[in-house]
Every structure is written in structure tokens, then in C-alpha cells.
Amino acid sequence: MTRVAGFLKRYFAVLVVGTTYLWAVSAIVSYRAAEAPPGTITLRLGHWQLEASVRQALDELAADYSAQRVAQGLSPVKITQDAIPEMTYVQWLTTQLMGGTAPDMLEVGLGTMPYYLWLQYFNRYFIPLTREVNQPNPYNADTPLEGVPLRLTFKDGMREAYVEEMQEYMSVPLSQFGVRIFYNRNLLKRLTGLDAPPTDYRGFLAVCRQIKSAHDERGQPYAPIAGSKYHLGWWEGPMMDPLTYTVKDVADFNRDGFVDNGEQFVAIKTGRLDFHHPAVAARYRMLWELTEYFQVGFTGLSRDEALLLFAQERAVFMTTGTWEARSLLEQAEGYFDVGVMDYPMPSPDDPEYGAVMRGPNYERIGGGARFGITRSCAHPDIALDFLRFITSRAHNEKLNAIIGWIPSVRETQMPPFLRGFEPHLKGVYGNFNPGGLGGETAIKWMQIYAEYQIKRKTYDQVVESFEPFYKTRGMVDFMDTQKEWRRALHDNEQFLAGIRAQALRAEGDAAVSDWVKYRILTTNRQIWPEIFHTRQMKLVTGELALPDHGPYEYSERVLNKVRARLERRADTPAPITSLNPAPEP
């Protein structure tokens, strides 16, 4: 007895540590065994979606997947989720990937990590899926999508999943997202008597005015719009930027339909465009008018503070996306009804905006919540099969119905409360970005624009302070962007050498395909940009004269040609006989 006591006394610490360790090991083993019985294949899936409905939906679909495998006589599969907060996701992902302990499937594309890093990670740590996404999804059997290659079963054709620099598909999208204005139906009715908000801009402003003048029983005012620095962007992008659409008529020199930062600088520097262009001035006038109805000090507030204001029924309107729709509805349940409305755009006969507002804002369909398979995955075939399963027509619809998101797959139905998020596939888009040149120009713009947002400067004062700076200092930043583009030429050489080597080593159809890729990329990346940038440089330095009309403006010569054709009463122009290097007489 004394010897046992002595032993215990002497080795107490070692025994405690050992026992604790054994207990921990047995607890983990038994937990894992209960979670995934022997014979079960376990796959880990990492993402940054903390909403409960996402985890619930993935669990439910994982259970369905495992059940159908068992029914086929295959091993069950357990999917465990690592839901990591957005704030730390990049650090977590980096350590997991570098340590070789990453989950089998990872959500990719978080904007807080620069794209070039994602590119490196894709290259090094993820499995390309190109061959697989060109095969039909077997889980679409007996549906209209049967036999259709997986990538073409997505609404966006998996555009976002394709990594141009690698010429590979690297991920599979589960959902789509959209942004609209949410409103508190009860508060709107109480303060304005309206059941639904007006759909046009002037009516919307009038309602905001009415809300702003209302007070509660304690004399506290209401904010028509719950705003924050984060939310302002969701008003600017879909509602204000489209007003600058017509800038392309004078500044889209390369005729691609868009005005890039270089083209905008060339247009302003050469006097073809200025900040008083009606479309540009209108865009900033709208900001002035709308922010009148945001709560005071909104530029210093965070996203959560705006959400709180809306949830506490102190504001009627708030922009947000499908990613918050479900949780917002849950928060409001039992307190107020949430409505969803489209952006109230100015009507064509609007006295101030009608001339520049050509149509609704265009919304690109893009697949989000994208998952890639890591190279460290022990069962990549099963991970791929699971991704196929949850992106089949029926299961993608089910997954998104549970989460409250829009399905990414064609021929699916979206949850009823998201109907208002149906994207506008025809519309206009922004063509003006004063800070786009980067460098000092961007910093100066941010400073001045911040003052404009809080109405410390009028638009005329903004233009007076910024436009001369943009024209002078902008030249330095413009030249820097030219250098950046030249650096890209070097990167392209490196990339193209890789494609060429692949083509040289390939055989049969693969070689044909690789050479086609090589020729297309060579032409698009190394030849046209050089000509285009030289043209920009010569225009901006005055070595080349600007055409006397904008790219989307008729010259007198063209009008005369049309006149002549109409006089001949022919519907088609005189045929062009041949390509002759001699100039036209």
C-alpha cells in the first residue's frame, strides 16, 4: 500500500498527463467512429459561409449523397464542414494548404486575397477540372440536362470557374447572387400609407422625403435608408454608375463596348470628355440626392451598424444581397414583414436623368460559392462526384432552397421570396471611374470624393479640385499603367512558352487543341494590346490626331453615304469588290 502510494506520489504528474492523453484519444476515436462508422469515407469541406442554413443544406445534401451511394452498394461518405469566418479564411486556407492538411474541397475566390495569389494557389494546390466539366453530369439523367456537358448545365457556362491564365476550370459554383433593396413593409405603410414603394426614382425620392420628416412617439426621426460605407457601393454600382453608360459614345476608342481607365484618361486629356459631361454629372448628382436620405454619418458606419438600424425598425430601406436574405427574414420574423424591390431607376422622361438613363442596369449572371478540389484530397474522384451530385438539377435546386440562395444550374426554380432577384439580362452599365488610374490620382479622388459624400464639397468644387489634378498627375499614373501593361507582356511570354511546350509534347486531338489555344492567346495577348496601347500613347501625347467624331457618333461622310444609298433606294450598300491596298479614291 505504501509502495503504491509512493509510486502515485512520485509519478502523479506523469500519470495525470498520460491518463488525460488516453482519455482524449479514446474520446476522439469514439466520436469519429460515431460520426463516420468503419468503412465510411470522410471528406472535409472548407468554406466561409457561417449562415446556419448553409451548413444545414450541405449536411442534408451530404446525407442524401451518402444514402444514394449506400443504395448502390458503395461505401458511405461523410462530409464534415470547416466553416471559417471570412475575416480569417485566407490565413486559415493558406496554412492548411501549405501544411498539406487542407480539406478535400475548399471554397475559392474570396476577394480579400489578391487574384494573383489565388492564381498561385490554384496552380500549386488545386486539381484542374477541365476534362471532367466537359463530361455530362450523370446525376442529370432523365432531365432536360441529360447528356449536356457539366459546364453547360450552369447558367453562366461556368465562366467564373474558368481561370484564363491557366486555361483550366478550377472550381464548381453552387449558387448565384444578386442585390436588391429590402424594405420594412410595416414601417413603410405606417409612415407613408403605401403598401409598396414606388418603382421610379422621383417617386422613391418623394417617399424618402416623407419618411425623413416623420418621427416616432418619442420624437426620434427615422432614416429612410440604412446606409454605411459598405452599403453605399451597393447603391453606386447598380443605380448610379449606369448613368455613365453614354460615356462610351465618345471614349470607347477600341470599340469593345467599354471605357477602360486608359481610354477615359485619353478622352479627358484630349478634351473629348470632361467631368461636366451630362452623364458624369448626373451620376454624382444622384449620389448627392440619395445620400440625403441615409442616416447621418453613414460614411463612418459599418455594415453591421446599418443592419442593426434596419433590424431595429429605425430605417425603411436597405440594399443587400441574396446572401443575407434568409437571415434578414429570420431576424424580422414576428416583428415586421420584409419586402424586396428593384432599384428605382429614373424614367425616360425624367427631366434631369432621362437624357442619359437609357435603360435598366445590366446584371451579369455569375456563379458564386465555388468549390475546388485540393491536391491533398485522398479521394478526388469522390469529391468530384459529390460536387456533381450537388450541382445536378434537382439537388442544386434543393440545396439552394434550403439556404435561400439562387441556384447556379439551369432549369431550376428559385425560392419564391427571391423572385425579385431575377437578373436583368438586358441593360446598361457604368463607363466612368475617376480613381481607376490608381496611384496618386486614386488617392486624391478618394479624399475629394469622401468630402463630396458628406456634402462638404459641391460637385463644382469637386471638379475644380480634381480635374486639373487628374489631367496633370494622371499622366504619371497613366504612364505607370503603361509600364504595368508592358510587364504583363513578359508574364505572357512565360505563360505562352508553357502552352507551346505542352503543345509540342502533345499528340493527336490534344495537340491540335493546344496549338489552337496557343495561336489565339498569342494573337490576343501579345499583338493587339501592343497596337492598342501604342495608339493610346500617341493620342495622349498628341502624336496622333483624335478622330473628329467619337467612336459611336456619325461623321458627315457616313451620313452622306447613307443618304446616297437611300437615294438609290437600295437596302444594301454598294458591294465592296475586293481588298485592295490602294487608298479609296
Next chain:
Amino acid sequence: MRGHYTRTSLVPRFALALLASMFAASGCAPRHQAPPAEANPVEAGWTHYRLGEFDSAVRAFDRALAAKPPADPQHLLALYGLATTWNLRTPLGDQDKTRARHYYEDIVTRAPQSDLAAWSMLALARLQHVVPVGEEPDYEAVRAAYDAVIDRFPEHLAGQEAFIYRQATLIQTLQTGPTSQAVTALHAFIDRHPKSGFLSGAYSLLASGYETLHEPEHQLEAELKALDSMEFDPTNPKFENSGAYWKIATIAEFEAGDFATARRFYRRLMDEYPQDIRVFAAEEALRRMDGVEARLRREMAGGGA
């Protein structure tokens, strides 16, 4: 007493060793990192190159070089891999253009009519063309280097690529003299190589040349032929013709005054790419042209604007 153990002193030592082993073992989670294929060192070299692991690429190509006699095709491939890696590796400070040039020249000397000699000569020309940022290429020397590739390999893809780059150096001057020269040369190339993989590129360059020469009708026709001869990469979802349709339609409408062609291509854009961002603008353009024609008809009928 060094080396003398009692039963009681062994117990804690054993327990500690056991614990340490258990802790160590628990930290050893299995990893499944897939290494690049090493079966063929040339293949491995290119895998490393693609992953941006240039030191490993050099080592793999060096191994391949040592493993095969100079007459073996794999030896030449390894030389080409080494040349490419030293030429284009990043960061730029790690590049060794002299060494790269030496390897490329070695390939040309050893197998002067080989595929790799053609690509090496093109690489030597590109070395002169793609100069560090802030420097200006010596265009006369660049064109001479391209001419050397074209002269030795006129039918080879590398020779045709060299031809396209050479004409691009003339077109990008945006001056009528060099541009006219390039236009003439491009016509000759198109006649001689009607099935070239760079045919579409040649037509596009021609269109750009005609833009400089202010010949919009010829520019439009060249754009149309560039589209007709364009190769298609079905695996790339971002590769589509919508941009080409838009460009042709707007050149036809605003430069050539050819409303029929403009209408045709605006409609093709709307029909083939109904989700394209420019569809709204295409519909708007169709209405605009109708409006312009109606206005001009009224003017011609004496009705005024």
C-alpha cells in the same frame, strides 16, 4: 551512476518515452500531397515550370540533359526547356538571358532544321523584341531577327508567328508609310498561306492597318474575313465572338456607313449571345439606324429634320 539503471528509475523513463512517442505519433497526420510526375525529367521540368518552381525546373532539365546523349531528341528538349526557363523565369532578377541565348543557339546549331530550331530562333527574336520595361526595342534589329526566322522556316508555325510579329511592329507605328508596307506584305502572306493558323491574325492586322490608312470599307472587309477565319477554342467559356460581332457592327455603322452589315451583326450578337452585356446597346443601335434613315428620308423628301 552513469549507465546503471534500477527498476524504479526505468519506469518513469519508459513512461515518458511512451508519452513522447504518442504525442509525436499524434502529430504525424497522413499527407497526400501529390508530387509532380518524375517519370520523365523533361515532363517534370515543364510541370515545375508551369507551377512557377523554376529552380526545380532547371534541376529536372539538367538531369534530362545529363541522362541522354546529345543526339537523343530528349536531349534537345531538355536544352529547350533550360533555355526557356533561364529566359523567362521570374522574378526577373533570376533570369539569365545570356545563358538562355547560348542554349537556343546551341539547339539551332545542333539540329538546324528541327522544330525546336524554329522555336529557338523565334525565341531569340522575341528576346530582342520584349525588352525590359522602360527600354525601347531596336526595331530594325528586331525585324531582322524575325526575317531570319521567316527566311529559314517560311512554312513553319514559328516562321508565320514571326511574320505576324514583324508586321505588327510596322502597323503599330500608326504611320501611313510603314503601314502600307505591312498591308502589302499581309496581302501576300494571305495569298501564300490561305490555311495558316495565323490567317485570322493576319486579317485583323490588315484591318488595323486600314484603320490607320482611313479606309473603313477595307477595314470592315478585313474584319469580316478575320472573323470567318477565326479559330475557336471550345474549352474556353470566355472565348466567344460577341466582341468581334460588336466591333464589326460598329465599324459598319459608324465608319463604313454599311447599315446592312451593321444590322446583321447586331442581330447575330442578340441571337447568339442573348446574355451579353452589349445586347441592350445592339437593340438600341437597330432603333438608332432606323431613326437616322427615317430622318434622312424626310430631309430628302424636303420635310426637314
